[in-house]
Amino acid sequence: MTVQYPKGFQPRQAKAIVQAKQKTDIKSFSKRGIGLEDEINEANAYYLANNLAVIHKKPTPITIVKVDYPNRAMAKITEAYFNKASTTDYNGLYQGKYIDFDAKETRNKTNFPLKNFHEHQMLHLKRILIQGGVGFVIIRFTSLDESYVYPAEALIAHYEAKDGKKSIPYADIARDGFLIEKQLQPALDYLRAVDVWLENLDNKE
Amino acid sequence: MTVQYPKGFQPRQAKAIVQAKQKTDIKSFSKRGIGLEDEINEANAYYLANNLAVIHKKPTPITIVKVDYPNRAMAKITEAYFNKASTTDYNGLYQGKYIDFDAKETRNKTNFPLKNFHEHQMLHLKRILIQGGVGFVIIRFTSLDESYVYPAEALIAHYEAKDGKKSIPYADIARDGFLIEKQLQPALDYLRAVDVWLENLDNKE
Numbered sequence: 111m112t113v114q115y116p117k118g119f120q121p122r123q124a125k126a127i128v129q130a131k132q133k134t135d136i137k138s139f140s141k142r143g144i145g146l147e148d149e150i151n152e153a154n155a156y157y158l159a160n161n162l163a164v165i166h167k168k169p170t171p172i173t174i175v176k177v178d179y180p181n182r183a184m185a186k187i188t189e190a191y192f193n194k195a196s197t198t199d200y201n202g203l204y205q206g207k208y209i210d211f212d213a214k215e216t217r218n219k220t221n222f223p224l225k226n227f228h229e230h231q232m233l234h235l236k237r238i239l240i241q242g243g244v245g246f247v248i249i250r251f252t253s254l255d256e257s258y259v260y261p262a263e264a265l266i267a268h269y270e271a272k273d274g275k276k277s278i279p280y281a282d283i284a285r286d287g288f289l290i291e292k293q294l295q296p297a298l299d300y301l302r303a304v305d306v307w308l309e310n311l312d313n314k315e
Numbered sequence: 316m317t318v319q320y321p322k323g324f325q326p327r328q329a330k331a332i333v334q335a336k337q338k339t340d341i342k343s344f345s346k347r348g349i350g351l352e353d354e355i356n357e358a359n360a361y362y363l364a365n366n367l368a369v370i371h372k373k374p375t376p377i378t379i380v381k382v383d384y385p386n387r388a389m390a391k392i393t394e395a396y397f398n399k400a401s402t403t404d405y406n407g408l409y410q411g412k413y414i415d416f417d418a419k420e421t422r423n424k425t426n427f428p429l430k431n432f433h434e435h436q437m438l439h440l441k442r443i444l445i446q447g448g449v450g451f452v453i454i455r456f457t458s459l460d461e462s463y464v465y466p467a468e469a470l471i472a473h474y475e476a477k478d479g480k481k482s483i484p485y486a487d488i489a490r491d492g493f494l495i496e497k498q499l500q501p502a503l504d505y506l507r508a509v510d511v512w513l514e515n516l517d518n519k520e
Contacts, residue, residue: 158442161442161445161446163446164439164442164443164446164448166401166402168373168374169373169374169375169376169377169398170374170377170379171374172374172375172377172392172395174375185396185397186394186395186396187377187392187394187395187396187397188393188394189391189392189393190377190391190392190395191390191391191392192390192392193374196371197371201406201407202406202413203413203415203443203446203447203448204446205446205447206413206446206447206448207413208407208408208411208412208413210408234369237363237366237369238369238408240366241366241368241369241408241409241410241411242408242410242411243369243408243411
């Protein structure tokens with residue numbers, strides 16, 4: 111991943127858009143690559159349809175500069191720019207609990223590079239913890255085909271550690287995170303891993 | 316308000332954008348008119364800075380079709396369209412509670428027209444209530460200079476009533492809603508009205 115993308119914009123989307131420009135059908139393309147984001151969206155749709163949770167991906171933040179009105183019923187944005195996201199990508203409500211998270215993947219097998227996260231995301235997750243919310247990241251090791259719910263507390267501790275390390279060892283994530291077991295529907299039932307985490311917390315208290 | 320706007324797009328934004336096309340500076344314009352949305356944004360910034368709550372306005376949902384890269388560091392969206400919003404405009408976390416709301420204003424003095432709300436927003440607020448969240452709308456009567464936190468339960472009851480009425484009487488909103496008292500900072504301290512509401516609920520139980 112050496113291509114430069116604007117902040118707050120997911121590489122998968124950029125790729126899909128560039129490809130869509132060639133194919134002129136963005137929708138057929140976004141369905142092709144079933145990546146982490148697609149699986150989270152699928153899980154959220156499943157949770158919503160079954161009244162299990164109300165969790166949505168936030169729209170990509172942009173600044174709109176020009177809008178044309180080719181006809182009365184239509185508005186076409188002709189100039190806009192990507193903004194830096196000031197929060198995480200997902201939030202919502204699960205059985206009375208406020209849920210807030212971001213999702214990242216790496217091909218690295220031994221550690222997760224911290225450069226995947228930005229200062230403002232860490233600050234946001236800190237604020238969520240202060241206000242009593244459930245904050246975490248979903249980290250996927252694509253080469254290992256393993257995804258974890260990794261608590262924000264642990265992530266922030268690594269991010270703020272003054273040991274000069276720029277990544278979190280895989281072993282740490284496997285130990286402190288909660289493996290998302292694969293299943294049929296939804297494929298990525300991450301709230302089950304959240305349940306295990308919260309049950310562990312209750313037992314510790 | 317007879318102009319046709321795309322769904323999910325706020326008239327104030329449209330006005331600002333059209334004006335910005337003439338003035339070529341969207342930012343100076345959006346600061347000019349201090350409307351309901353600006354006051355909510357100001358309150359949210361105040362809550363965030365003082366660790367009182369983490370509540371954000373969601374970005375306007377759009378579908379991006381074309382992106383140009385005039386240079387390596389820049390991405391310019393040259394074709395995009397507005398999507399219908401499937402949720403409310405604001406959500407977040409307040410002292411462990413999930414908060415979810417929309418904001419609407421009317422110049423009408425005697426009632427609030429229900430056409431300001433859409434089916435999908437009602438469905439979303441219903442889901443929030445099922446999952447134990449705090450759902451409401453902030454309704455401003457601009458001519459009366461009064462703003463209320465109006466619980467989602469009451470709004471949904473009016474929306475689903477089969478009495479053929481297409482508006483909520485002002486008296487109902489003043490009775491079942493919680494007036495947002497004006498103050499200096501933030502000007503629209505809507506969470507204080509939410510506090511009064513939740514205290515009332517606790518006393519009833």
